[in-house]
Amino acid sequence: MIEINPARPRAPRSDGEQSRERLLHAALALFAQQGFAKTSTREIAEAAGTNLAAIKYYFGDKAGLYRAVFFELQSAPEEEIERFGGAQLSLRDALRGLYIGLIEPLKQGELTTLCMKLHMREMLEPTGLWAEEIDKGIRPMHEALVEVLCRHVGVARPDDEIQRLAVCVAALGVHLHVGRDVTDALAPNLNATPDALDRWLERLVMYAEAMVAAEVQRRRSTG
Template sequence: MRPRKTDRTASKPRRAAKRPPARAAAREDGAQTRQQLLEVAGRVFAERGYVYATSKEICERANANIAAVNYHFGGKDGLYAAVLEEAHARLVSIDIVTEITQSAASGADKLRLLLRKIVGEVAKRDEGAWELRVLSRELMAPTSLMDNMMKNQVMPKARLVTGMIGDILGVPPTHPAVSRSTVSIVGPCLFMLIASPEWQKKIFPALLVDTDSLIDHMVAFALGGLQSIAAQLRGASRK
């Protein structure tokens, strides 16, 4: 008789399912804790301001260890600096500003897209977005912790926007008329950011009734001014 064949595979021990490496899991948990701290800190800083906010309250509300702020941000100052940078990035990201200003659209369309994004975000203040309230507080009572936000958010975006406005005016972005025009266009956005929704409604009750109409008006007003300045610059260059 032939020997009976055995099922060798049945005798092999089953391999246990692979578990994610402990380090990878720890990194994921750490990233989640950091993001949770950032979100909660944004709300606390928006409510209380930098001076009266404490790491203890932030950690308690984030269900995090009291040492987590020091571990992830180096302390309250580092956390606040990170919150400022995150708030500015959420208002309008560098990627969006780059996409708009470097597109093949006309100068007028670029300006319209940019204002639509900024004004649309500012108009959300009634929904309780902490990002705008944090930026508003910082603009009204500046701290010494704006450096990262200025370096990584404000300055790169400013270079892109002044380049766009310089193209509309037909002059280099370093021309004084570009700086003056940029301030004239950004100024109304800063007013909407700094002034509380309650005060805006008291002073200008119809301001945010129709956001689309407001954006169209701001674009038309800005383009009218830019066209006038461009004509003056062309006239001066002929003399």
């Protein structure tokens, strides 16, 4: 799952912090559009209004900058798991926590779009970071969701059907990112405003609850 850090109030940044952030955002736009291999550090420095020495100072080299862009602009899996993985949470609250992490970034507009493009490009033109993202980011979140579903379906250990259910529950939210341009073309009102995105949150929780209920019923009927 791909989750971009929700916007948070920040204290005024120093000149160094501002320079580093400009480099991150300039690099994000160029890497997302052109890929790692076709993007030069000179292009990034020019787009950020800084110099090549700043890239070396803050990130070491182009690979270090790419890595920072890929990982720093998304929330840590631990933060996301804390939002939905608590054993004390009801199913509805757990699902709300899961989907908040997917809905809120959509309100950031172009930043989230560029991050999604970067991840898609990394899958097509791998540098090795996508495998790391799966192992250290997506896998822990999937396993936490599986635990939630086991608890609420009433099984001690996950089987293939719980794994399948977890993929489907997550897919409801992930598709809003992966298929954003398609949704905007087919039904633009669904993503047009923050209120419309909030409505997605309520609907995704409702749909996911129905999926979990269907799996519980399937298990009862098959004994």
